[in-house]
Amino acid sequence: xxxxxxxxxxxxxxxxxxxxxxxxxxxxxxxxxxxxxxxxxxxxxxxxxxxxxxxxxxxxxxxxxxxxxxxxxxxxxxxxxxxxxxxxxxxxxxxxxxxxxxxxxxxxxxxxxxxxxxxxxxxxxxxxxxxxxxxxxxxxxxxxxxxxxxxxxxxxxxxxxxxxxxxxxxxxxxxxxxxxxxxxxxxxxxxxxxxxxxxxxxxxxxxxxxxxxxxxxxxxxxxxxxxxxxxxxxxxxxxxxxxxxxxxxxxxxxxxxxxxxxxxxxxxxxxxxxxxxxxxxxxxxxxxxxxxxxxxxxxxxxxxxxxxxxxxxxxxxxxxxxxxxxxxxxxxxx
Amino acid sequence: xxxxxxxxxxxxxxxxxxxxxxxxxxxxxxxxxxxxxxxxxxxxxxxxxxxxxxxxxxxxxxxxxxxxxxxxxxxxxxxxxxxxxxxxxxxxxxxxxxxxxxxxxxxxxxxxxxxxxxxxxxxxxxxxxxxxxxxxxxxxxxxxxxxxxxxxxxxxxxxxxxxxxxxxxxxxxxxxxxxxxxxxxxxxxxxxxxxxxxxxxxxxxxxxxxxxxxxxxxxxxxxxxxxxxxxxxxxxxxxxxxxxxxxxxxxxxxxxxxxxxxxxxxxxxxxxxxxxxxxxxxxxxxxxx
Amino acid sequence: xxxxxxxxxxxxxxxxxxxxxxxxxxxxxxxxxxxxxxxxxxxxxxxxxxxxxxxxxxxxxxxxxxxxxxxxxxxxxxxxxxxxxxxxxxxxxxxxxxxxxxxxxxxxxxxxxxxxxxxxxxxxxxxxxxxxxxxxxxxxxxxxxxxxxxxxxxxxxxxxxxxxxxxxxxxxxxxxxxxxxxxxxxxxxxxxxxxxxxxxxxxxxxxxxxxxxxxxxxxxxxxxxxxxxxxxxxxxxxxxxxxxxxxxxxxxxxxxxxxxxxxxxxxxxxxxxxxxxxxxxxxxxxxxxxxxxxxxxxxxxxxxxxxxxxxxxxxxxxx
Numbered sequence: 054x055x056x057x058x059x060x061x062x063x064x065x066x067x068x069x070x071x072x073x074x075x076x077x078x079x080x081x082x083x084x085x086x087x088x089x090x091x092x093x094x095x096x097x098x099x100x101x102x103x104x105x106x107x108x109x110x111x112x113x114x115x116x117x118x119x120x121x122x123x124x125x126x127x128x129x130x131x132x133x134x135x136x137x138x139x140x141x142x143x144x145x146x147x148x149x150x151x152x153x154x155x156x157x158x159x160x161x162x163x164x165x166x167x168x169x170x171x172x173x174x175x176x177x178x179x180x181x182x183x184x185x186x187x188x189x190x191x192x193x194x195x196x197x198x199x200x201x202x203x204x205x206x207x208x209x210x211x212x213x214x215x216x217x218x219x220x221x222x223x224x225x226x227x228x229x230x231x232x233x234x235x236x237x238x239x240x241x242x243x244x245x246x247x248x249x250x251x252x253x254x255x256x257x258x259x260x261x262x263x264x265x266x267x268x269x270x271x272x273x274x275x276x277x278x279x280x281x282x283x284x285x286x287x288x289x290x291x292x293x294x295x296x297x298x299x300x301x302x303x304x305x306x307x308x309x310x311x312x313x314x315x316x317x318x319x320x321x322x323x324x325x326x327x328x329x330x331x332x333x334x335x336x337x338x339x340x341x342x343x344x345x346x347x348x349x350x351x352x353x354x355x356x357x358x359x360x361x362x363x364x365x366x367x368x369x370x371x372x373x374x375x376x377x378x379x380x381x382x383x384x385x386x387x
Numbered sequence: 388x389x390x391x392x393x394x395x396x397x398x399x400x401x402x403x404x405x406x407x408x409x410x411x412x413x414x415x416x417x418x419x420x421x422x423x424x425x426x427x428x429x430x431x432x433x434x435x436x437x438x439x440x441x442x443x444x445x446x447x448x449x450x451x452x453x454x455x456x457x458x459x460x461x462x463x464x465x466x467x468x469x470x471x472x473x474x475x476x477x478x479x480x481x482x483x484x485x486x487x488x489x490x491x492x493x494x495x496x497x498x499x500x501x502x503x504x505x506x507x508x509x510x511x512x513x514x515x516x517x518x519x520x521x522x523x524x525x526x527x528x529x530x531x532x533x534x535x536x537x538x539x540x541x542x543x544x545x546x547x548x549x550x551x552x553x554x555x556x557x558x559x560x561x562x563x564x565x566x567x568x569x570x571x572x573x574x575x576x577x578x579x580x581x582x583x584x585x586x587x588x589x590x591x592x593x594x595x596x597x598x599x600x601x602x603x604x605x606x607x608x609x610x611x612x613x614x615x616x617x618x619x620x621x622x623x624x625x626x627x628x629x630x631x632x633x634x635x636x637x638x639x640x641x642x643x644x645x646x647x648x649x650x651x652x653x654x655x656x657x658x659x660x661x662x663x664x665x666x667x668x669x670x671x672x673x674x675x676x
Numbered sequence: 677x678x679x680x681x682x683x684x685x686x687x688x689x690x691x692x693x694x695x696x697x698x699x700x701x702x703x704x705x706x707x708x709x710x711x712x713x714x715x716x717x718x719x720x721x722x723x724x725x726x727x728x729x730x731x732x733x734x735x736x737x738x739x740x741x742x743x744x745x746x747x748x749x750x751x752x753x754x755x756x757x758x759x760x761x762x763x764x765x766x767x768x769x770x771x772x773x774x775x776x777x778x779x780x781x782x783x784x785x786x787x788x789x790x791x792x793x794x795x796x797x798x799x800x801x802x803x804x805x806x807x808x809x810x811x812x813x814x815x816x817x818x819x820x821x822x823x824x825x826x827x828x829x830x831x832x833x834x835x836x837x838x839x840x841x842x843x844x845x846x847x848x849x850x851x852x853x854x855x856x857x858x859x860x861x862x863x864x865x866x867x868x869x870x871x872x873x874x875x876x877x878x879x880x881x882x883x884x885x886x887x888x889x890x891x892x893x894x895x896x897x898x899x900x901x902x903x904x905x906x907x908x909x910x911x912x913x914x915x916x917x918x919x920x921x922x923x924x925x926x927x928x929x930x931x932x933x934x935x936x937x938x939x940x941x942x943x944x945x946x947x948x949x950x951x952x953x954x955x956x957x958x959x960x961x962x963x964x965x966x967x968x969x970x971x972x973x974x975x976x977x978x979x980x981x982x983x984x985x986x987x988x989x990x991x992x993x994x995x
Binding site for chain 3: 507510511514515516517518519520522523524525526527604607608611612613614626630642645649652653654656657660661
């Protein structure tokens with residue numbers, strides 16, 4: 054088994070709004086191994102973005118990290134609990150070790166700075182002694198790896214198309230040789246062709262630099278071809294986690310099964326595809342039951358009573374695969 | 388009958404929204420007080436007599452705010468002056484709103500050459516420094532009464548609002564309900580009266596208040612410069628007299644006579660400002676919810 | 677557009693002179709004849725040339741003459757100062773510009789810094805201070821504030837001079853005494869403008885900065901490990917000041933328009949002072965000269981702001 058790079062333990066993020074607490078991310082634990090690509094999938098509002106921001110300690114008021122640890126194992130050995138660091142200490146790890154490509158990447162660059170200034174300021178923020186020429190030489194190399202021309206450096210963000218911006222950001226995220234790259238819905242705003250193009254680039258980059266990637270999306274159709282292991286999130290919780298192919302073929306949580314059912318494919322009849330009926334629960338008013346119970350066919354069929362106490366932990370279902378459904382054996386032997 | 392009921396409940400809803408916002412509540416109370424003062428005050432206070440034995444007295448039990456240089460009671464003058472202050476400002480507001488609405492709505496609905504010409508004119512007015520222009524106009528317009536004075540002040544203060552109204556009309560113009568009215572063959576006048584105006588009324592109301600505030604500032608300014616031979620009671624006249632004839636600034640005992648209208652002016656402006664913060668919310672159906 | 681504005685101002689001025697009660701030429705001719713002790717017919721000739729206005733020719737020709745004369749820089753002579761209006765205008769403009777540019781840059785920069793600071797810190801009490809400040813100073817006209825300042829600092833405390841552009845004891849020229857005296861005399865007028873305008877700059881800037889702080893690129897800059905300082909200056913600062921630049925011209929025009937009151941009060945020999953003097957003493961050539969320079973400067977400042985905005989905004993620059 055390859056060594057660990059990041060361990061998330063019982064991470065909870067709370068938002069306090071109108072005197073009500075909303076746990077957007079509830080007791081999430083994940084282990085990420087060096088060099089793998091981990092996918093996080095879930096509907097919008099399931100807590101993927103909050104989880105990523107929580108790991109990177111980028112939660113903004115009125116949100117706050119309520120509890121949990123994020124342990125990072127650097128290449129040089131040892132371990133660091135990232136959430137115990139001060140803001141200034143954490144800033145040292147951002148971009149040198151942990152980088153991110155955000156959701157809505159269309160608007161993540163400063164409209165009044167040229168692209169090259171983004172590269173230079175990022176590098177200088179971590180090492181003010183770097184020569185501008187060195188930084189730009191590296192930026193050119195990275196840009197060519199994401200299949201962009203050098204002249205992009207002299208452009209302003211608004212002069213680039215959506216796909217070009219996204220590729221620029223990927224290049225920008227690699228400027229300081231990071232360890233882990235977090236990608237939050239990196240392709241959502243793009244058209245399908247550009248999506249595949251970017252995914253292709255990402256896979257290549259990952260191979261070349263031996264990067265670890267955490268890739269979150271709501272789009273089931275693209276994730277299978279990209280990631281090694283997949284975490285499924287529902288209503289702020291991880292409901293299933295395991296190797297992606299196993300999850301596709303032998304899901305052990307009804308929600309995962311439902312998601313897989315919903316993927317359209319060229320090979321079969323579209324009428325066989327069905328979406329999961331119903332809506333996720335209101336996060337400020339969660340039922341005292343299994344959070345998926347209201348939409349669960351097994352619960353509806355009386356196979357499982359959906360008790361809350363038994364869904365507060367994860368169960369080993371298969372080798373390397375965990376599920377929150379305590380009745381998975383009953384449900385999936387059927 | 389039904390319409391009447393709607394109107395009363397509308398007014399009640401309006402007041403309750405204003406009341407809920409603490410700032411606009413204060414503003415509302417201030418404005419109502421000033422209105423009462425302007426409407427009832429002059430009816431209740433007898434004509435002031437000069438009493439030269441009693442000139443420039445500090446506040447006392449008989450004269451709460453002291454007396455002016457003719458021995459007239461300052462408080463009584465303040466109350467008497469409020470009517471003209473409010474009238475001049477209100478006339479200025481009404482005229483400016485009318486110009487702005489007519490020009491904005493016509494330009495927006497008509498489009499084309501009419502729009503271009505009107506907007507050129509509006510932009511010219513907008514870039515012209517307003518106060519100096521009004522100063523110069525005061526040379527040729529005899530500002531003998533509040534109506535003419537208000538009209539003069541409004542001549543150069545409608546342009547910003549006209550532009551805003553035009554752009555509001557342009558966005559409304561392409562909304563379904565207006566398109567529908569047009570397809571149904573409803574006349575332009577009807578469209579303006581029933582579809583366009585109700586949608587911009589909150590905008591106009593907020594601007595009415597700000598135009599009034601500016602008109603008051605400008606009217607007092609013109610008086611202080613001695614450019615309008617305004618007859619009657621007006622806080623501006625009091626301020627002018629205080630500065631030019633009693634040497635209020637030189638530290639003589641007449642500081643109260645100078646400060647009294649200034650404080651009233653400030654309170655009225657403050658009332659307008661506070662009231663306007665809640666007004667938009669109260670009148671704008673989109674913000675109300 | 678700007679030309680149209682200037683032309684419009686001329687036409688208004690022409691109409692004003694046309695509709696003055698009485699015949700301005702006759703009035704002036706009588707005055708000239710009396711003061712310079714010359715014959716009435718000669719005085720009439722002189723009055724016509726001074727006013728650039730001949731009642732004996734048709735209206736449109738008069739208008740053309742009038743506009744043409746001004747375009748050639750013929751602004752006539754002042755009736756009360758007996759000097760060419762052009763030289764009075766050129767003498768007055770620097771004083772006004774001095775006070776206005778100092779006030780504007782001061783209130784703009786303080787407002788911008790304070791606005792960013794309040795948006796960044798989300799300080800509740802600073803927000804309340806700002807609301808109170810705006811309620812008070814937004815409700816008193818600037819000239820009243822100026823009166824109160826004079827009363828407090830010049831009359832009661834005697835710290836600062838309240839009249840004129842510099843003390844009579846210094847000799848104008850590039851010497852320290854003169855410069856100090858000019859600065860001393862400019863403090864109160866500048867303060868009057870500053871106190872009444874700084875809050876609206878702060879409020880505008882706070883709103884812009886709040887919008888920018890919510891932008892993804894600020895969150896992403898943080899994720900890239902940029903220092904707070906860097907984020908505040910080249911992210912929040914740069915992008916939220918940009919929309920304020922066009923407001924600068926509007927504020928400048930507004931302050932220029934208010935200068936007759938402030939300058940009259942401080943006896944500050946700027947454009948506004950001469951304009952109000954000209955008006956109260958019915959000196960038409962001086963009045964129109966001062967008014968035109970006001971229009972021209974305000975229009976130019978609008979053009980300048982537009983230019984600066986285009987240069988600073990990369991979205992517009994390439995075009």
